[in-house]
Amino acid sequence: MRDNLLEMPKDNPFQNDLFDRKTIAENFMKIFEADEEGIILSIDSAWGTGKTTFIKMWETMINNSNEYNDKYETFYFNAWENDYIQDPLLAILTEIEVNDDKKRQVFENIKNKGKKIVKPLLSTGLKLATHGIINIDSLQIDSYIKDEMPELIEKIGDSMFEETVELKKSRQIFKEVLEKEQQTSGKTIIFFIDELDRCRPTFAIELLEVIKHLFSTKGVVFVISLDKEQLSYSIQNIYGQNMNVDGYLRRFFDLDFKLPMPDKVQYFNNKYKNIELKNINLETLKIFKQFLFGFIKGYNFSLRDIDKIIYYIKYLIPLVKEFQGSYGRTYTVVISYLYAYLISIKIKDSNLYRKIINLDYENNETDIKLTFELDNIKNISFQHEFDDIIKNKNIFNKLNEEVLSKFLKALKVIEDYNINLESNEFRILLNDNWESLSMGYLFYDKQCNLIKNLEFVENI
Template sequence: MNFYWAKDTTYLDTRLDADQLDRAKYAEFLTNYLESFSGSSQVFNLNAEWGAGKTYFLKRWCQSISDVHPATYIDAWRNDFSDDPLLTVVGEILKTLEKYPNTKVEKNRATALRTTGRFLKQATPALIKGVVRTYSGFDTDGFKLEDFDDFSEKLMSAALSDHSKKSKDLEDFKKVIKAWLKEATASGRSQLPMFIFIDELDRCRPTYAIELLEMVKHLFDIPGLVFVIATNTEQLQHSIKAVYGQDFDANRYLKRFFNRGFTLKKPRLSDYIRSRRSFYAVASGFHTALMRTGDGAICMQTEDDISDSLGSIAEFFQFDLRTTEQWLTQLYASFLEEKNKNKYFWLCLAVMSAIKLHDENSYQQLFHKSYQHKWNDKPGLEVVRSTYSDLQVAAGDSLKKIEFSVTPKHLGSQEFDNGTEFDGTLEYKCEVSVLAFIIQLVSFFDERQSFNKHSSIAEQAADVYRRNEVDTWARKSFCVNLAMDYFESQIGTKKINYCSLVELASDLE
């Protein structure tokens, strides 16, 4: 087995990037654990939130063990157009076992199909007609129950007989799969157990998801079969409650189906950002474009500084991995055009795009004048605080820092509020909270605000952090404002360009 995931690969026509989140070790650990159940059947739940990389993990895991274990990957969501999950699971299992030439393929396949045919939902109407015709002696066409007093007795007898046949077929099906697995592993080229990976179950129709779990538990409790079912378990519980009612104990219900469970840990978002191909797209120069914006006046020292700052923003807004990927893709599109790389301050675009993804209504209120009457004349700072108060608490101070350097060479000499002269030829490192930066961004877009750019912002930032380091914050805030002054001077009154870029990833003016 090959758990070296440091290189890109392709599996099932899907490009899988190199593993930047060090998750191969989890697949190796779980494989070793599940191999111990080769003599029994297991249904294992891999739990992770939406966008946490379950599909990548399952496909890479399946590929890694397929040279030693019979293994197959099933996308349940792509197949829930069918009313019967049995068709999907049986089809994939047979397709995998047929790859082993030392097995009695035709005989095993015919037996498996014959014995499972009775369990297909599509076959039920025809079976009922056949049962009635066989055991009652009457044709069902034009049949009326009131014509036959003894019909109920005969139908019950027929149903019991059919149930007996189903039980025998079920045992025959399990025997043929067990024998087929034994044949497939007899040569030593592969070994038990066989792994069946089922993905995206939580995205399926609730009834389909429940039927698949029931079917796996009752039809496939075959020694040598291990099912790994990936779900957002919390979301799956909501789906179950949609069928059985909100008071239904969905958590206890799921424990009936899963023997074991494992939660795929969510990575730090800065690490996730570093792992994305869009971030390191060499052709576009995306990551290098972000290192210097505003004609070089605003810069980041390293690529890790950029990913850490982006990660701080994403953590502040409590993005999951999928939302983070959408956000990165939009930023990537924004900097495809060469003219945008110096014209726009990437940090403003990043924060504005994040606000829009987080809450469209808040974005409209903060940056579009036609919506600002909804503020009810409240100061912009209060609007920002009321909008993001919960986020402010949840994110935590350690997760909402942005660091960058400012070289305001175009602005000449300036003074701090304490009278100290600032030499515009030097580079100053700036650290600011996400919330404080949002406050400044709003003050730039809203002409009604009367924020004193060189003192009150520092006091507000100090209040946000509950610190008394006003002078320290003044210096940091001063650097931020020089950066804001610079991009304001570059674009003049065309502030709406930022909105155009955020909304369409295109500079329309």
Template sequence: MARLYIPEPKITLYEDGFDGHDKLSRKTTGDKLSDLVERIDDPLVIALDGAWGSGKSVFLKCWVGEHLKHHGDKTQTVYFDAFQHDYLDDPLIALTSAISERIERDPESKSAKAWRIAKNAAPFLGKAALRLGTAALVGKAISLTGDEDGALNDIGDKLSEEGGDIAKSLNDFWKKEDGKRAAMEAFRSALVQLTAPDEQGSPTQKLVIVIDELDRCRPDYALSVLEIIKHFFNVDGVHFVLGTNLLELANSVRSRYGSGSNAEGYLGKFITLSMRLNNGNKHVGLKPLLQFSKNAKEEMGLVGNPLAEALDVYLELPRLNQSLSLRDIERLYSHCSVLHPFDTAWGGVLSNWMLAGLIILKHQSSKEFRALCLGNTRQIGLLETLGFDKLSFPNRDPLRVERHQLLSEFWNYIFNDGFRADQEWVNERHKQFMPDDLNRGSMHSVVLETARNKLGEVEVVPFGDD
């Protein structure tokens, strides 16, 4: 049975690394990221920038485990899926909970004791505190202890004791921000304890928090996450890695502050540096891309599917495989699960190659595909999309060259030369692919009928994580 999507890879967070999951040779990128967060003590916010569908989530889920294998004695990693939590009002509470799951596995550890102080302060820093005025209680609880260390250790008990005074403290809270500032100081002081600074104040332990899917969140939630990172976690030894598409994140800024806002400048206030995650093809070469395609067909039950095999021929084209993301390739294969391939008794192999080309055209340019369905064939840019307008074969496999030459001639025959019946295209080499009686006019009709009736009514929408 065929599947519409590639099943989610079974990655065990914090245990699995890149071994067995690194289909695109990205371990080197992971090593560079690890080196960066270990060498630098200043708080970093690193944007791992990649287009939608480039495999950011798989990379980051592997990286949090890979980093622990080599640096787990002095660094803790946390993975937080922001998109799964953006239905909540307050990202600080959700983020604090995710960190607690990692830090408090050993409740008696020094790190766990330090983090509990931050966790107790967190509710009084978020939106709930603004509504209820409870941050004033933090200031009162700390002031009752008489010293900073005592404040941090006793804060939980004092908050419980003073809990009945929430309503009474409401007016005082709005008159001054002392309570919230005290909560902020408690939170940051706990983070500093968590990094176990040496005598010079340099962290000996590090915390690296991965926030994934930030670009898929509601704009107000995504930007709140950035503000929380900047204001609450700005501590040496605490690093953030953001899995995001910076172009889309910039759109979130414009959604909040207007289309004329300086979105890139705004993001620059929060993000220290960015690392570009290759899109899964043009930087890693054709071989890893074809390996991904092979694995995708196996997982989707498409091995031996004539239409999927036809798509493979197109994926070998340099211009196309440099423009498609991994999600794009998955979506193309999804059509092979939905559509029935042509019977090889009609038209041989080329009929499915024709259908595969139309699938790519529809995916790459729905506008041009609609024009084709209306018969406006001279407006179609399929040749440019596939790279057939400037096709070259330096050091290419002879069989691959022959296939691409055949496809180039076929689509040039359809779109470039018009449909004059006096021009012949089918020669001896092409008879193995096309019936003898299929002339230009009938080929034109077949292409239009296929676009309108076989493919025009089907639309596969994106699905799943990056």
């Protein structure tokens, strides 16, 4: 999906908008135009569902449309890429300095004024922190006169009070500067904050605090993309599992919007049509895609996961001889099924895939079923409402119940000279009208071509 950012035409950023998200952006622009208080909006969606692509399209639309660019100034801030900076306000100001290529005046002024304000904010925080460096256990009480201790405590208290007042004043000054700059420009300022949920928990929370207490003012809008479920885990890691996360987050957001779940098969097909595959058996490819669609849905693939599938199709399929010629029906179906499964777990569960590569499992049916959760695969539907090559449910049952188990057992014992892969133990019969297949056909010179091809693509 990140490729979409490179392909995005500035004059029509939603040109490849598969999920009608332009309508969402346009509707919120109407809300922003009518707002008189300032808005903090959360765009909530799971990781890998296209949040970054959406808000970059949205920002590009604003900056390159006559309808919007004379009314709005935008700035994009990737929170995750900046969470190594301790102070969120400093991180935002630094990002303005580094990445605002246009040097738009409103952000230049905010940065310049903010630099003057951030110094007392940082120094105040430092001074407040240093009050905690006195170690009572190691303090030589005898070196102090009893009458001097109350005076020392009073001085610390006065200093903390004065510095807290200074901190509060600095925050207020910044808000006044921000509001003045917005009024001078005559434009609504929109900050797009991305990938908040991937930040360090403390940075994510402190950034929300900065936005709410320093930037929340008339004429300033924040669009914050996040996975609220993941952010909730971060908050609970700090405040405890019993934390009322929803109530806590409502303090920060004026509006919450849950992005509709995208049609993943539609997304796959749109990406797939841009792949040029030559001399490929189209029927074999359709069978392979039918299995892939089942795993995409069954394993709840994200859009980024689907991007990885497209990568494997692009570079793997030309290597696989079974996709280039005509083979027996059973062999074609089994090889397509196994490739679809291996690619899927390689993307969704790399640890499980490494168990296969390293043969890190016991060679018995019970252990294989438990380790690879084969019973769960029985619940995956490989039938779709379009263009299915395989329609017989009994064939799916045979694939789910026998093929993976026999393949994994064969893979485990391939180097054992006493094992006969032509025996009934390693033989597959999917349909009475089809030819039977022994697992020996999947191995050559004690090597599995499926694994070899996948590992080769991994190293490209």
